[in-house]
Amino acid sequence: MRTIVNPDGVLPATMIADPDVESPMSYRRGRIAAATLIGSFALLGASACSAGTDADAPAPGATPLPTASASAQPGAGGQATEAQRAAFGQAHQGALALIALGGLGTNQGDGDQVKGLAPDVTSNGQALDQAIRDQATAQGVALTDGLSSAQQQVINDLQARNGQPFDQAWLRAALDMEQQARDAANAILNDPNASPEAKKAAQDALAGLDALKTRLTSASTSSGAADPGSVNAGTGGQAAEGDDVLPIALIGGGAALLAGAGLYRRRSRA
Amino acid sequence: MWVAAVGAVCVAAGVALLLVRPAHDVGVVPMAPPAAAAQTAPGVVPATVTIRGVDTPVVPVATAPDGSLTLPEQPTTVGWWSPGALPGSAAGSVVLAGHVDSRVAGLGAFAVLRELEVGERVTVRGADGRDVGYEVVARREYRKAELPSDVFDRGRAARLVLITCGGRFDPATRSYDDNVVVYATPR
Numbered sequence: 001m002r003t004i005v006n007p008d009g010v011l012p013a014t015m016i017a018d019p020d021v022e023s024p025m026s027y028r029r030g031r032i033a034a035a036t037l038i039g040s041f042a043l044l045g046a047s048a049c050s051a052g053t054d055a056d057a058p059a060p061g062a063t064p065l066p067t068a069s070a071s072a073q074p075g076a077g078g079q080a081t082e083a084q085r086a087a088f089g090q091a092h093q094g095a096l097a098l099i100a101l102g103g104l105g106t107n108q109g110d111g112d113q114v115k116g117l118a119p120d121v122t123s124n125g126q127a128l129d130q131a132i133r134d135q136a137t138a139q140g141v142a143l144t145d146g147l148s149s150a151q152q153q154v155i156n157d158l159q160a161r162n163g164q165p166f167d168q169a170w171l172r173a174a175l176d177m178e179q180q181a182r183d184a185a186n187a188i189l190n191d192p193n194a195s196p197e198a199k200k201a202a203q204d205a206l207a208g209l210d211a212l213k214t215r216l217t218s219a220s221t222s223s224g225a226a227d228p229g230s231v232n233a234g235t236g237g238q239a240a241e242g243d244d245v246l247p248i249a250l251i252g253g254g255a256a257l258l259a260g261a262g263l264y265r266r267r268s269r270a
Numbered sequence: 271m272w273v274a275a276v277g278a279v280c281v282a283a284g285v286a287l288l289l290v291r292p293a294h295d296v297g298v299v300p301m302a303p304p305a306a307a308a309q310t311a312p313g314v315v316p317a318t319v320t321i322r323g324v325d326t327p328v329v330p331v332a333t334a335p336d337g338s339l340t341l342p343e344q345p346t347t348v349g350w351w352s353p354g355a356l357p358g359s360a361a362g363s364v365v366l367a368g369h370v371d372s373r374v375a376g377l378g379a380f381a382v383l384r385e386l387e388v389g390e391r392v393t394v395r396g397a398d399g400r401d402v403g404y405e406v407v408a409r410r411e412y413r414k415a416e417l418p419s420d421v422f423d424r425g426r427a428a429r430l431v432l433i434t435c436g437g438r439f440d441p442a443t444r445s446y447d448d449n450v451v452v453y454a455t456p457r
Contacts, residue, residue, distance in 0.1 A: 149310050150304070150360075150361070152310040153310050153312075153359065153360050153361070156310055156311065156312040157312050157313050157355070157356050157359050159312060160312040160313060160314070160315060160356060161315060161352075161356075164330070164332065164352065165315070165330045165352035165353075168332060168352055168353035169352070169353055169354075171353075172353050172424065176424075220353075221333075223332070224332025224333045224334070224340070224353070225332065225333065225353040226333050226337070226353075227333070227419060227422045228333045228334075228337060228338060228339035228351070228422065229337040229338065229419075230337065230338045230339070230414055230415075230417065231338065231339045231341075231367050231414070231417065231433050231434075231435070231449055232338055232339075232341075232414075232435065232445060233341055233367055233368060233369045233370055233378075233380070233433065233434045233435040233446075233449070234369055234370040234371050234372070234378075234434065234435035234436075234439070234445070234446045235369070235371070235372050235373050235444045235445065236345075236370075236371035236372045236373045236374075236375075236376060236377075236444075237371065237373075237439040237441060237444070238371040238376055238377055239370045239371045239377060239378075239381050239384070239435075239436065239439075239446075240437075240438060240439035240446070241436070241437060241438060241439075248284065249284070250280045250281070250283050250284030251280070251281050251284035251285060252284075253277075253280050254276075254277045254278065254279065254280025254281035254282075254283075254284060255277065255281060256277070257273050257274070257276055257277025257280065258274055258277035258278060258281070259277075260273060260277075261271075261273040261274035261277060262274070264273070
């Protein structure tokens with residue numbers, strides 16, 4: 001079985017069925033891995049899939065990355081705790097944002113790169129959301145459909161663009177989502193109390209995210225969406241600061257005075 | 271002796287003037303995260319920017335393969351870095367950059383950035399006719415190699431970032447030493 005590269009999704013590569021070998025077993029195995037990872041995120045209280053505009057500034061209403069132990073247990077009677085319900089809600093929002101982002105890319109994408117990536121983003125978001133719903137149902141958590149205000153702002157702003165500006169911003173939004181998923185997976189790996197299954201799922205997710213980031217970064221760079229490293233904005237010199245004349249005159253005049261004083265002193269001794 | 275003393279003072283003063291940079295930094299650079307209760311109405315694609323009553327056309331620009339920001343050739347037009355935030359959005363830096371001058375056309379529309387003071391108004395008009403108003407809160411001059419990468423940050427609270435060149439000019443390379451950056455926040 002070959003390694004499946006996740007081109008886009010928030011969660012693991014194993015969520016995608018091998019396009020060459022459509023195997024219900026491989027897809028089911030992938031969904032189980034994803035569900036395990038999602039469950040671990042929920043137990044950790046992670047905002048695994050919430051898609052804000054900055055990985056360091058969580059979307060409004062989103063909780064920070066995990067602080068709870070992976071060994072935290074559901075509440076009495078096997079029901080999810082408040083933290084777990086919040087984590088499910090954020091993961092669900094993240095999946096919906098992914099679906100919305102993919103759909104927008106399909107409808108409004110200008111270049112081949114976005115048009116090629118967008119359907120995969122949509123399908124991964126749908127698969128992810130189904131796994132989240134399954135887990136939530138199993139734990140008695142009701143999910144509310146709807147994006148966070150920050151996610152909706154991203155979508156609305158993308159809709160206001162067209163052409164290359166759309167493609168560039170779309171790629172940046174996808175990179176943001178990828179980074180947030182990466183942060184969530186690394187949080188699992190760094191948690192000493194995370195289960196081996198959760199860590200394996202997180203490791204698989206990171207492998208897929210690495211491949212996704214490579215594709216997104218390449219597309220972002222070639223489309224001109226990478227952050228600029230420099231701004232060269234002037235070739236005429238008319239606006240140059242004119243403060244070199246005085247200091248040069250002072251240095252020149254001062255040097256002449258010193259030379260003159262030295263010459264006078266030498267002649268006086270002679 | 272007094273001639274030598276005067277000469278030494280002149281040399282010292284000249285060296286000091288060459289080494290000491292003029293004070294170009296005013297105000298406080300806005301670095302806050304986005305507001306918790308963010309709006310969801312879309313921003314506007316910028317069409318013009320107005321500074322001190324002068325309207326300047328704005329066109330979308332992107333990052334060149336060499337990593338530099340592509341700018342319109344004419345210094346009378348400025349570029350909006352299009353992967354960045356939209357004016358009117360709840361978060362992120364809206365980056366507009368323009369030539370301070372050009373060899374052929376003389377001073378550019380953004381030559382005024384060197385003089386902008388805290389409290390001055392800047393207005394960006396969208397392609398749909400909506401105006402987004404900003405107020406200058408800071409001005410900085412950075413060595414080009416030290417231009418902060420976070421001027422392009424899309425995750426902070428909404429702000430307008432205006433960039434041009436400044437400082438000393440090298441006639442051999444026809445380039446300036448520094449970037450002049452003006453920060454403004456929505457009003």
